Amino acid sequence: MMRSLSARLAPVLALLALGACDSPFTSNGDDVQRGRLSDARALWTSRNVPSYSYVVELDCFCASASALEPVRVTVANGAVVSRTYVQDEDDTGPPRPAPDSLFGDYDTVNDLFEYVDDQVRGSPAVLNVSYDPAFGFPNLIAVDPSGNTPNDQRIVLVSSFAAAGS
Numbered sequence: 219m220m221r222s223l224s225a226r227l228a229p230v231l232a233l234l235a236l237g238a239c240d241s242p243f244t245s246n247g248d249d250v251q252r253g254r255l256s257d258a259r260a261l262w263t264s265r266n267v268p269s270y271s272y273v274v275e276l277d278c279f280c281a282s283a284s285a286l287e288p289v290r291v292t293v294a295n296g297a298v299v300s301r302t303y304v305q306d307e308d309d310t311g312p313p314r315p316a317p318d319s320l321f322g323d324y325d326t327v328n329d330l331f332e333y334v335d336d337q338v339r340g341s342p343a344v345l346n347v348s349y350d351p352a353f354g355f356p357n358l359i360a361v362d363p364s365g366n367t368p369n370d371q372r373i374v375l376v377s378s379f380a381a382a383g384s
Contacts, residue, residue, distance in 0.1 A: 234349040251338045251345060259331055261354030267327075269294045271381035272355075273304060274324045279369035281320055294382070298325045301354055324374060327355040333374070337361050353379065 221294025271292040278286070288304040301321055302313035323333050334356050337345050348358040359374040 236342075236377065246339065246340060251327045251334075251347070254347065254349065255334055255338065258349040258354040258356065261349075262327055262331070263333070265353050265381075267353065267381045268296050270327070271378075271380050271382070272376050273378040274321060275375045275377070277373040277375075278371065280372070285317070285320060289321050291321075292376075293326050296326065296328075301325060326377075327353075330359070330374075330376065336357060350376075350379065355379065355380075 222251070245304050271290060273288050273290050275288045280286075283348040288301070290302055290304050291298065292300045294310045300313075301314055301318075305311075305313060322329075324330055334345075334347055337359070339361065342361050342363045344360070346358070346360040347356055349355065350357045355376065356374075357376045357379075360371075362371045364370055
């Protein structure tokens with residue numbers, strides 16, 4: 219059985235708790251964040267990948283554990299064609315759609331970039347972003363908006379990226 223997102227990202231959660239001043243992902247400086255975001259977007263654009271899929275996982279106090287199960291997003295020619303919960307091997311039923319209200323901000327790579335950009339502009343207490351070295355998309359976003367408000371942290375993990383046709 220797959221460990222929970224919280225268990226797999228325990229080191230990131232610890233960085234959030236400590237303020238993450240010297241995070242391995244990035245500094246909290248807005249200029250550094252904007253520069254890394256710009257470089258990552260340029261890499262993504264240069265890769266010219268209009269169709270792809272990935273799995274997105276959220277860790278937050280924003281929904282029940284069952285609602286926060288991993289979701290596969292499939293994009294064709296820049297548009298979302300499906301957003302469904304990842305099924306276990308023994309699940310033979312139809313895929314369950316994941317709610318737009320919870321996962322809509324992470325529907326495409328461009329949406330992920332916009333989410334990071336929104337966070338940078340919001341000047342959160344902690345923002346750690348890691349980018350995929352081959353494609354440039356944000357593959358880990360950890361944000362603590364206030365730094366002192368309990369339960370407002372959010373982690374977004376993107377994995378299992380596959381460009382269509384590759």
